[in-house]
Amino acid sequence: MIEILTPAQVDRARRTGALVADILHSLRERSAVGTNLLDLDRWTAEMIREAGAESCYVDYAPSFGSGPFAHYVCTSVNDAVLHGRPRDLALSDGDLVTLDLAVRLDGVAADSAISFLVGESRPAESVDLIETTRAALAAGIAAAGPGARIGDLSHAIGTVLRSAGYPINMQFGGHGIGTTMHQDPHVSNDGRPGRGYQLRPGLLLALEPWIMVDTDELVTDEDGWTLRSATGCRTAHSEHTIAITEDGAEILTLPTSREG
Structure with missing residues (x-):
């Protein structure tokens, strides 16, 4: 199904997008050396409830997963890149963390993901990974607008990823x-x-470039959800929800506390 939202629904989507972005921003600020992934999940659940919203993940049970996800935020660390199920793991200095969150507020959903480094360590390879996904996301958004085709967005994203020398997985x-x-x-x-x-106009898209350093192959953890690089290399993932407008594309998942 391809859904075209009414102007009133798009306005509600703006509020949902801001909520998603604010929660992710708060989680990033609270992610330090020693922070446990289960605490990140618990804090997410609390913020969703306080906002009167509902999780898109906790009861999510698609064909590619193993039963309901049963958590509120995806927490992928280092070689994990997608659908990282929160577990009893304390973050270490230099860990590359991806948080992916989708919620629904007033009947409209929004979805976003951020990758960042924990602590003081800044490995160049990890910084490059993160920056490349952000650049690819920006390119995809720049290509979006009324009259553009999905292939235009995909081509813009892929051009950035390929130019940086990364393999591209086409499954997700x-x-x-x-x-x-x-x-x-x-x-x-x-x-x-x-x-x-x-x-x-009225179409909402979640654009989400993600890459792995030296492979396009994924392996699944025993939890039935967490997807990792087949070689154990590091990964990164950036995502925004956008709305197609009469004259371009609007990013909905920007935090209210700051721009970017």
């Missing part, structure tokens, strides 16, 4: 979003321009 990518978290159209992280669904 961006997606439509609206009154539910995952909708059509699928947005691959590489593609041919001029192909695919033509964007219209």
